Amino acid sequence: MEVDKGKGEAEETRKVAEADRDTVTLKSSDGKLFEVSKEAAARLSTVLAGMIAGGSIDDNGTDLKQIGSEALENVVDYCNKHANSIPSAALISSSISFNTAPFKEPEEWERKFVDRLSHDALFDLVEAANFLGMERLLDVTCHKISEMMKGKSPDQIREVFNIKNDYTKEELEEIRQELAWAFYDD
Amino acid sequence: MATGKGDHTAAPPPPFANAGVLPVDILPEVLLRLPADELCRLRLVCRSWRSLTSNKLFAKEHSSCHRYVLALHSMEPHEIHVLDMHGNIVKKIRLATGYGDVDRSSQLDLVPIIGSSSSSPTQVLDLATGAAVVLRGVSDVITSCQKARGPTFPRYLLGQVSSTREYKMLCVVHSYAQGYVSLVQSCHVMTLGDTTWRVAPQPPITLASVSWKMVGVDGVAFFLGSEHCVGIEVDSVAMFDFGTEEWRPNTLIGPLTSLVDSTGHHNLIYHGNRLHLSQLRGCLVMVHKNDQDSSTDLWFLEDINKSLWTKRYSMPWPPYWKLPGFIYPKLVLQNGKIVVWMPIARILRAYDPRTSTWTDMATLKDYCRVCVHNGSLLCS
Numbered sequence: 332m333e334v335d336k337g338k339g340e341a342e343e344t345r346k347v348a349e350a351d352r353d354t355v356t357l358k359s360s361d362g363k364l365f366e367v368s369k370e371a372a373a374r375l376s377t378v379l380a381g382m383i384a385g386g387s388i389d390d391n392g393t394d395l396k397q398i399g400s401e402a403l404e405n406v407v408d409y410c411n412k413h414a415n416s417i418p419s420a421a422l423i424s425s426s427i428s429f430n431t432a433p434f435k436e437p438e439e440w441e442r443k444f445v446d447r448l449s450h451d452a453l454f455d456l457v458e459a460a461n462f463l464g465m466e467r468l469l470d471v472t473c474h475k476i477s478e479m480m481k482g483k484s485p486d487q488i489r490e491v492f493n494i495k496n497d498y499t500k501e502e503l504e505e506i507r508q509e510l511a512w513a514f515y516d517d
Numbered sequence: 518m519a520t521g522k523g524d525h526t527a528a529p530p531p532p533f534a535n536a537g538v539l540p541v542d543i544l545p546e547v548l549l550r551l552p553a554d555e556l557c558r559l560r561l562v563c564r565s566w567r568s569l570t571s572n573k574l575f576a577k578e579h580s581s582c583h584r585y586v587l588a589l590h591s592m593e594p595h596e597i598h599v600l601d602m603h604g605n606i607v608k609k610i611r612l613a614t615g616y617g618d619v620d621r622s623s624q625l626d627l628v629p630i631i632g633s634s635s636s637s638p639t640q641v642l643d644l645a646t647g648a649a650v651v652l653r654g655v656s657d658v659i660t661s662c663q664k665a666r667g668p669t670f671p672r673y674l675l676g677q678v679s680s681t682r683e684y685k686m687l688c689v690v691h692s693y694a695q696g697y698v699s700l701v702q703s704c705h706v707m708t709l710g711d712t713t714w715r716v717a718p719q720p721p722i723t724l725a726s727v728s729w730k731m732v733g734v735d736g737v738a739f740f741l742g743s744e745h746c747v748g749i750e751v752d753s754v755a756m757f758d759f760g761t762e763e764w765r766p767n768t769l770i771g772p773l774t775s776l777v778d779s780t781g782h783h784n785l786i787y788h789g790n791r792l793h794l795s796q797l798r799g800c801l802v803m804v805h806k807n808d809q810d811s812s813t814d815l816w817f818l819e820d821i822n823k824s825l826w827t828k829r830y831s832m833p834w835p836p837y838w839k840l841p842g843f844i845y846p847k848l849v850l851q852n853g854k855i856v857v858w859m860p861i862a863r864i865l866r867a868y869d870p871r872t873s874t875w876t877d878m879a880t881l882k883d884y885c886r887v888c889v890h891n892g893s894l895l896c897s
Contacts, residue, residue: 454543457540458543461540461542461546473543474550477547477548480547480551481551481555488562494562494566495563496562496563498563498564503561506567512608512609512610512647513557513558513608514558
């Protein structure tokens with residue numbers, strides 16, 4: 332994907348023209364450029380699909396001022412990986428899942444993709460996915476974050492998610508009593 | 518991946534500077550994925566999480582994603598359990614007294630728990646608060662019928678009047694006079710919150726007297742006709758309007774009768790004990806255990822005035838099910854699967870109409886009755 336600056340002018344023009352057909356270049360808030368499969372970008376992101384269809388893609392890098400380079404790199408990485416992955420039978424029929432929700436279970440490679448991210452990177456990625464209208468990536472990232480919350484005490488949640496406890500002791504006790512049924516097994 | 522071309526441009530601070538804090542507009546998306554009991558515990562985290570998870574719209578969205586069932590424990594007559602689709606206990610509700618039966622058809626956020634004796638009187642469980650209230654005056658009605666006639670079998674159905682949102686309980690009593698020779702039907706109605714029963718008119722036909730042949734949908738109580746009665750087709754349906762407290766003069770013509778008209782092959786009497794009523798997606802459904810085709814067929818009532826039914830689902834039984842018994846469809850999930858309760862095997866199964874396949878969801882061997890939980894656990 333890296334643009335080779337050492338080649339001749341003519342060849343570079345040809346390469347760029349070729350690239351124009353099946354990739355788009357995206358520019359992060361800090362000015363870094365990333366190339367992504369045009370097909371995957373249009374399929375996975377409603378915002379990018381709209382920009383591609385509307386011709387508002389800039390050959391020199393479409394500005395995405397809201398997205399930092401680390402998050403954009405992850406977005407592009409996800410799109411390119413998705414372009415190469417074959418949907419598994421589980422995803423098509425979802426018959427192994429009893430999930431009553433419209434939420435789709437992440438695939439194995441998608442799990443691994445978000446598992447390696449730091450909290451900050453994960454939160455930046457979920458926001459980028461939301462901004463770009465990437466339903467599938469939003470599903471995968473939100474699923475990961477909800478997994479991080481499961482089985483944790485309020486104290487642990489506050490620590491992991493950097494949240495300040497704005498309750499008084501009395502208020503906490505009040506809620507605990509109000510929702511006694513939810514605390515049976517604690 | 519970085520091409521490095523723009524490295525020299527001044528980098529503005531990225532607008533998404535989350536600093537380890539989950540973006541506010543993402544939070545609902547994440548919390549919607551957690552089960553209700555977990556969400557209630559997470560209300561202790563901070564005020565904003567509490568107000569989000571207590572929001573009515575959020576609760577509504579959550580209950581459409583996470584479905585629960587109410588199940589009566591076989592060994593704990595004072596407890597009713599809220600279970601998720603895997604059979605995990607989410608909440609235990611303590612009843613005012615022991616139970617007899619539960620109105621399995623209820624689609625409201627109130628569930629009648631039908632008492633079997635004076636020591637376990639009929640009570641109404643409010644799913645919003647988890648409180649069970651004993652319905653007063655029931656035994657008076659029964660006793661007066663018993664005194665007047667003989668052995669008496671009451672059935673109850675709860676309905677909500679669409680215009681006033683009032684809840685009303687309909688009680689149909691079958692009494693057998695003269696040593697089981699003649700059957701007398703009588704009907705009573707009570708508005709919840711009142712203490713007195715009003716006498717309601719006689720139904721137009723003899724009603725079936727078992728709980729799985731009656732269901733309330735949208736302010737109307739539907740009853741299959743008794744299969745032991747001459748002169749009415751076994752798939753006829755009588756209708757009681759909770760608003761006017763009147764029976765509709767005409768019965769619905771059932772889907773099998775319509776088939777007889779066109780093919781002439783069906784033996785309706787044979788099908789009588791293979792029919793029951795249910796409600797799915799707000800529609801009246803006649804469930805037909807179709808032994809001839811080895812399937813359970815779901816007939817949806819499309820037009821109440823024209824007695825128009827369509828067979829939206831025909832769920833074939835896999836050959837390895839030796840005795841499928843009755844299959845009670847309980848709800849349709851958002852992914853289109855139909856959740857059924859099979860009381861003989863005590864299994865919750867899901868049927869996927871797209872692939873015509875069944876999956877076991879949970880074995881509930883400790884439970885004897887299962888009905889859909891329609892309230893939201895987040896509102897309690």
